Amino acid sequence: xxxxxxxxxxxxxxxxxxxxxxxxxxxxxxxxxxxxxxxxxxxxxxxxxxxxxxxxxxxxxxxxxxxxxxxxxxxxxxxxxxxxxxxxxxxxxxxxxxxxxxxxxxxxxxxxxxxxxxxxxxxxxxxxxxxxxxxxxxxxxxxxxxxxxxxxxxxxxxxxxxxxxxxxxxxxxxxxxxxxxxxxxxxxxxxxxxxxxxxxxxxxxxxxxxxxxxxxxxxxxxxxxxxxxxxxxxxxxxxxxxxxxxxxxxxxxxxxxxxxxxxxxxxxxxxxxxxxxxxxxxxxxxxxxxxxxxxxxxxxxxxxxxxxxxxxxxxxxxxxxxxxxxxxxxxxxxxxxxxxxxxxxxxxxxxxxxxxxxxxxxxxxxxxxxxxxxxxxxxxxxxxxxxxxxxxxxxxxxxxxxxxxxxxxxxxxxxxxxxxxxxxxxxxxxxx
Amino acid sequence: xxxxxxxxxxxxxxxxxxxxxxxxxxxxxxxxxxxxxxxxxxxxxxxxxxxxxxxxxxxxxxxxxxxxxxxxxxxxxxxxxxxxxxxxxxxxxxxxxxxxxxxxxxxxxxxxxxxxxxxxxxxxxxxxxxxxxxxxxxxxxxxxxxxxxxxxxxxxx
Numbered sequence: 001x002x003x004x005x006x007x008x009x010x011x012x013x014x015x016x017x018x019x020x021x022x023x024x025x026x027x028x029x030x031x032x033x034x035x036x037x038x039x040x041x042x043x044x045x046x047x048x049x050x051x052x053x054x055x056x057x058x059x060x061x062x063x064x065x066x067x068x069x070x071x072x073x074x075x076x077x078x079x080x081x082x083x084x085x086x087x088x089x090x091x092x093x094x095x096x097x098x099x100x101x102x103x104x105x106x107x108x109x110x111x112x113x114x115x116x117x118x119x120x121x122x123x124x125x126x127x128x129x130x131x132x133x134x135x136x137x138x139x140x141x142x143x144x145x146x147x148x149x150x151x152x153x154x155x156x157x158x159x160x161x162x163x164x165x166x167x168x169x170x171x172x173x174x175x176x177x178x179x180x181x182x183x184x185x186x187x188x189x190x191x192x193x194x195x196x197x198x199x200x201x202x203x204x205x206x207x208x209x210x211x212x213x214x215x216x217x218x219x220x221x222x223x224x225x226x227x228x229x230x231x232x233x234x235x236x237x238x239x240x241x242x243x244x245x246x247x248x249x250x251x252x253x254x255x256x257x258x259x260x261x262x263x264x265x266x267x268x269x270x271x272x273x274x275x276x277x278x279x280x281x282x283x284x285x286x287x288x289x290x291x292x293x294x295x296x297x298x299x300x301x302x303x304x305x306x307x308x309x310x311x312x313x314x315x316x317x318x319x320x321x322x323x324x325x326x327x328x329x330x331x332x333x334x335x336x337x338x339x340x341x342x343x344x345x346x347x348x349x350x351x352x353x354x355x356x357x358x359x360x361x362x363x364x365x366x367x368x369x370x371x372x373x374x375x376x377x378x379x380x381x382x383x384x385x386x387x388x389x390x391x392x393x394x395x396x397x398x399x400x401x402x403x404x405x406x407x408x409x410x411x412x413x414x415x416x417x418x419x420x421x422x423x424x425x426x427x428x429x430x431x432x
Numbered sequence: 433x434x435x436x437x438x439x440x441x442x443x444x445x446x447x448x449x450x451x452x453x454x455x456x457x458x459x460x461x462x463x464x465x466x467x468x469x470x471x472x473x474x475x476x477x478x479x480x481x482x483x484x485x486x487x488x489x490x491x492x493x494x495x496x497x498x499x500x501x502x503x504x505x506x507x508x509x510x511x512x513x514x515x516x517x518x519x520x521x522x523x524x525x526x527x528x529x530x531x532x533x534x535x536x537x538x539x540x541x542x543x544x545x546x547x548x549x550x551x552x553x554x555x556x557x558x559x560x561x562x563x564x565x566x567x568x569x570x571x572x573x574x575x576x577x578x579x580x581x582x583x584x585x586x587x588x589x
Contacts, residue, residue, distance in 0.1 A: 188482070189482055189483045189484050190473050190474055190477075190483045190484045191484075192473070192484060192582065193580070193581040193582065194581065194582055194583075195581050195582065195583050216507065218503070218505045219500045219503035219504075219505050219506035219507070219509075220496070220500050222499075222500075222503055222505075223496045223497070223499040223500035223503060224496055226499055227492060227495055227496050227499065238492065240492060240493060241492070241496070244496065335581055338484075340484060348482070351482065352481050352482060355481065355482060355483065355484055358484050359484055359485055359487075359488055360493070363484065363485075363486060363487075364486070364582040364583065364584050364585060365471065365486040365487050365582070365584070365585035365586070367493075367496060367497055367500050369584070370508040370584035370585075370586050371506065371507045371508050373508065373583075373584050374507045374508035374510075374584070375507055378507075
């Protein structure tokens with residue numbers, strides 16, 4: 001076992017040492033000190049609608065699942081039979097039936113994890129086996145909590161409650177749900193699962209990185225523009241081209257956005273609200289007005305955000321009803337899940353637009369995402385060389401404006417990256 | 433082998449050669465004006481509108497993709513994907529003279545950067561007879577690993 005890495009001096013206010021992305025020992029410590037402490041997103045209540053429904057997730061490297069009990073409660077359990085250690089559920093999503101039954105020796109558990117029965121019980125008579133002893137039940141993840149249907153869990157017995165942990169980024173989950181006329185969202189339409197051959201933090205940093213789109217995505221921007229120019233003069237740009245071409249906005253456009261970082265590494269990229277004119281948005285707005293009235297509808301829509309970051313596990317995109325879930329697998333390997341959500345009570349075309357957005361922009365097979373995945377992998381490879389020791393976070397450094405609970409900066413600022421490393425350093429020092 | 437089967441087989445082999453050679457413009461020309469290229473994400477997926485797909489591309493999106501693949505700064509095509517595929521087990525599943533549904537199995541080898549990978553699955557072509565031969569009204573591709581964790585898929589399958 002190599003000695004634990006020295007963490008002192010790896011994070012400075014405007015740069016970080018490359019080893020935070022490449023050192024397997026640091027990755028091990030992240031599993032303990034970040035993913036062993038933080039509230040990590042494990043799923044949405046709509047993924048386990050019926051009794052027995054389960055959904056698998058990872059907290060760090062721990063295999064867990066959420067499961068709906070017959071009384072309606074949702075439980076977050078380790079995916080391990082207490083008998084011989086066998087994983088209990090196999091599919092990403094499924095239904096366990098009335099009891100969770102181990103495929104190895106047939107121990108049966110209730111959906112709250114409690115042991116229900118073992119075959120040939122008499123063999124345990126007079127032994128130290130005891131149904132009421134928790135060591136013979138499925139272990140529960142120490143803490144779990146829901147916020148508007150989004151289920152988080154923590155491997156730590158103590159720490160801040162979920163709402164305190166979320167802090168200011170709660171407003172992104174609120175706005176996500178408020179955009180539904182019924183005030184609720186549900187997972188629908190399948191999930192993309194994607195490999196990234198890079199450290200998990202590279203993706204998190206990219207989510208609010210506004211100086212990459214016009215460079216990384218030049219190829220798809222050019223292709224979409226060329227296709228648009230081939231349309232009859234005066235044509236409105238089709239949605240499918242617009243969402244690709246948007247990455248080509250000039251630096252001045254991005255710099256006008258607002259970067260807002262909160263304690264805990266969370267942040268969002270605020271967009272400028274422009275009243276929509278397309279029929280899908282207009283029909284959506286009508287359903288919102290009917291539910292909330294015109295004034296409240298305006299308040300909801302004026303909160304326009306691109307990616308929000310809920311550090312260290314997920315990123316909602318509120319206006320296109322998407323949640324990306326980030327699962328570190330190894331120091332240089334990350335699995336990302338991309339979920340689409342239905343706004344309950346909104347017209348079906350709103351959901352179909354979210355599906356199109358996910359297909360065209362975020363799929364591993366889109367024209368956009370492969371260039372991201374390529375540059376992340378090249379960054380990971382470059383960081384392992386001896387060509388330098390530091391990664392720069394200097395853009396607009398020293399100009400973050402402090403506000404209660406966080407910082408605000410201009411759209412091109414690397415504020416979100418500095419904000420993530422502020423949280424990272426606190427977690428790794430055992431202060432979070 | 434029936435004349436029809438021989439005819440559609442020749443069409444599929446021709447299509448495979450165009451794709452292997454990255455002759456995108458010629459390949460785009462094989463589709464009907466409203467033809468669709470669809471790679472579902474799940475087994476038995478029937479709905480491309482209310483469920484995400486790996487690809488669900490009309491002429492507009494196919495043309496964008498074909499152009500992007502040849503862009504100088506398409507970083508993930510440095511170097512470009514090299515491909516070779518075998519199409520076999522071809523059967524006419526339905527239809528006759530002017531519109532047929534053709535099932536086949538494909539084995540696709542791809543190489544780029546340091547990776548040599550294998551993809552495979554079923555093609556289902558809905559073909560219509562146009563002025564000078566068959567045109568693709570729908571090409572559905574069911575990858576055997578479609579429900580797995582994916583690496584990037586960039587070129588047409």
